[in-house]
Amino acid sequence: MRSPLAVSFAVWRAIFLREALDRLFDMRMAWFWLLAEPVLHIGFIAFLFIVIRMRAVGNADVLVWIIVGMLAFFLFRRTAVQVTYAVDSSKSLFTYRQVKPFDPAIARAVLESFLMAIVSVIILSVAALLGHDVMPHDPLLALVAAFGLWLFGLGYGLVASVLMELVPEMEHVLKIVMLPLYLISGVVWPLATVPQPWRDLLMINPIAHGLELVRMGFFSYYHAVPGVSMVYLLVWAVVALFLGLLLYRRFAVQLVMR
Amino acid sequence: MIAIEDLHKRYKTEHGPGKWVLQGITLTIPAKVNVGLIGANGAGKSTLLRIIGGVDHPNKGRVERHCRLSWPMGQGGLEPTLTGRQNAKFVCRVHGHEADLAERLAFIQSFSELAESFDEPVSTYSSGMRSRLQFALSLAFDFDIYISDEVTAAGDAAFRKKAVAAFKAMTHRAGLIMVAHDEGTLKQFCQAGIFLYQGKAQWFDAVDEALKAYKDTM
Structure with missing residues (x-):
């Protein structure tokens, strides 16, 4: 007999490998679109900034500023979306008793962090070849902030998938919430330029903190929004994660029951 | 028990x-x-x-x-976009057969008689091929008790004969519901x-x- 932990690790490994195949080779050139989506977003926004002759944001190179913010935001959003639909798209796996509802969620979140790491390295290398300074000034700060965003994405996804299962209409609500997140998190315009009291309202959003923190890790003299806090981001992430785990513990059977 | x-x-x-x-x-x-x-x-x-x-x-x-305890025989979940081999690998890994993966895969491939179709996506399979793969998956592991819901009716006549023989041999060494x-x-x-x-x-x-x-x- 295998120990429960050994079973869990075997299941995570199996789902990870299988999801990786699905994510990279599901359709023709699926791997290409993983890279193309952020590249197109970055390209479009960078083009707009160049048109208005903006060279620096808060003392940072505008292209790198956009790249870093966009990648950090995509890390959160992709993890959140993948985890939200983890149980739904893994229904056929639950025939095998070893697979619990939580397993596809964690496997997908870990896979997404791997994929985003690869995508980030590729995009930043290309920017370096174009002559931009992409070396992070404080790599540890950038990594911890990225980890916080990833963890918050996982927690958000866990909570969202349970809510959607209990109240199917929540899917529409959550999609509506996701849409403005791109704009209000400071991906395309610097939140430091927003006047008070609106800035304080926008800074309730932990993703905005995460994005500013990742940028602070990259640029040595970056003018971040005052009051940016790593603790604030991590508290949100941990609370969301535990709330998600709690909901899974309570409603796991409902998630897979017919 | x-x-x-x-x-x-x-x-x-x-x-x-x-x-x-x-x-x-x-x-x-x-x-x-x-x-x-x-x-x-x-x-x-x-x-x-x-x-x-x-x-x-x-x-x-x-x-x-x-x-x-087995899953309901012949009803194992398959992911249609992945190949038969990739699906089989998944099931082997979940059941902790990382070490003798190749051996199990060889058994599944030969028992299901899928030959080179084993490396094609499951979505391209006919219903007979699908149930042959699912039956082979069920037999590839040693369970103490197997559970079966009308499983003996899978595949064509020749395969059914082989399946019934394998099923009978299995019922002698393990329990069955x-x-x-x-x-x-x-x-x-x-x-x-x-x-x-x-x-x-x-x-x-x-x-x-x-x-x-x-x-x-x-």
Whole structure:
């Protein structure tokens, strides 16, 4: 007999490998679109900034500023979306008793962090070849902030998938919430330029903190929004994660029951 | 041994919860005994089997599995976009056969007779090929008790013959819980019987008695 932990690790490994195949080779050139989506977003926004002759944001190179913010935001959003639909798209796996509802969620979140790491390295290398300074000034700060965003994405996804299962209409609500997140998190315009009291309202959003923190890790003299806090981001992430785990513990059977 | 305690199950319908399919089932199924589930259509045979197998979950009550128990044979989940081999690898890994992966895959490929189709996506398979793969997957692992829901009807005549032979060999070394609508099949494979009637279950040491009890209610 295998120990429960050994079973869990075997299941995570199996789902990870299988999801990786699905994510990279599901359709023709699926791997290409993983890279193309952020590249197109970055390209479009960078083009707009160049048109208005903006060279620096808060003392940072505008292209790198956009790249870093966009990648950090995509890390959160992709993890959140993948985890939200983890149980739904893994229904056929639950025939095998070893697979619990939580397993596809964690496997997908870990896979997404791997994929985003690869995508980030590729995009930043290309920017370096174009002559931009992409070396992070404080790599540890950038990594911890990225980890916080990833963890918050996982927690958000866990909570969202349970809510959607209990109240199917929540899917529409959550999609509506996701849409403005791109704009209000400071991906395309610097939140430091927003006047008070609106800035304080926008800074309730932990993703905005995460994005500013990742940028602070990259640029040595970056003018971040005052009051940016790593603790604030991590508290949100941990609370969301535990709330998600709690909901899974309570409603796991409902998630897979017919 | 499988201990079932006060099992209740009803399904969600369009108009809220439906009627109780299983209502307070308490049973102990010993290992190494072949058991047939007997009852009319809609009596909850497949439901009970799926709950025992852990594919579905009861609204109330519990199932304790003190042995290695298979998933419902021939009903293993397959991901259509992945190939037969990738699906088989997944199932092997989940069951902790990382070390002898190649050996198991070779068995699954040869038993399912898929040949080079084994490396094609499952979505391109015919229904016969699919059920051959699922049957081979079920036989690739050593379980103490197998559960089967009308499994012997898979593939073409030649494959069915081989499947029945393999099935019979398997029932000699391991326990079996099965649903079959054909009386002959039940008598051929099972010693004991469980009779399901109006949400309750009754255990019979001899399958003939269970069949008799079933006929008395008709």
